Amino acid sequence: MNSPRPPAVLIEPMLIGDHAALDLLNTVAQVDGAPRDFLQSDADVLRWLDRMGLPADAPAFTPHALLDATRTLRETVRTLVAQRKAGKNVDVAALNAFLARGHYAVQVVADEGGWRVERRTEQRCVEHLLMPLAEAAAELLANGDFNLVRKCEQSDCTKCFYDRTKSHRRRWCSMATCGNRHKVANFRKRQQG
Numbered sequence: 674m675n676s677p678r679p680p681a682v683l684i685e686p687m688l689i690g691d692h693a694a695l696d697l698l699n700t701v702a703q704v705d706g707a708p709r710d711f712l713q714s715d716a717d718v719l720r721w722l723d724r725m726g727l728p729a730d731a732p733a734f735t736p737h738a739l740l741d742a743t744r745t746l747r748e749t750v751r752t753l754v755a756q757r758k759a760g761k762n763v764d765v766a767a768l769n770a771f772l773a774r775g776h777y778a779v780q781v782v783a784d785e786g787g788w789r790v791e792r793r794t795e796q797r798c799v800e801h802l803l804m805p806l807a808e809a810a811a812e813l814l815a816n817g818d819f820n821l822v823r824k825c826e827q828s829d830c831t832k833c834f835y836d837r838t839k840s841h842r843r844r845w846c847s848m849a850t851c852g853n854r855h856k857v858a859n860f861r862k863r864q865q866g
């Protein structure tokens with residue numbers, strides 16, 4: 674008799690960017706030496722939005738529409754962040770076109786839930802789910818300190834983060850992974866020397 678297959682381990686992208694726009698970029702990361710896109714389906718996007726603490730109440734949409742829109746936005750943001758970081762000309766047209774689809778009205782609401790400010794849209798589409806990310810990217814480009822937008826120092830790691838440490842000397846995506854690998858490598862070097 675065949676033994677039951679062990680359940681597939683669900684690996685989620687690490688949320689280490691300290692900025693929503695950078696965490697979006699980190700949904701592609703190196704796994705076992707090869708780039709891996711953690712967003713392979715609409716469900717992956719919804720799960721990731723939820724982990725990010727963003728609304729994930731999707732309206733009915735065409736299959737793959739959310740995935741496609743997310744990947745498009747992600748690669749737009751990736752280009753812009755790279756251009757901005759390199760001090761190059763930044764072409765914001767694609768991001769602005771995306772933001773233009775966000776039509777919403779800001780409303781103040783008071784009910785049993787208390788007081789809050791809400792953004793209301795008449796027609797919800799997949800882009801609306803992604804607007805907080807597009808806005809975060811716009812905010813980063815306009816107001817971010819790009820000296821603090823950095824890539825993990827581990828050479829084969831592509832994850833990036835916004836360094837919010839007091840000393841501004843963050844070097845790794847995570848101490849538990851790349852930081853630790855560096856420590857171990859250093860230790861070995863010292864032992865050999």
Ligand SMILES: [Zn+2]
Nearest residue numbers: 825830846851
């Ligand atoms: Zn890393």
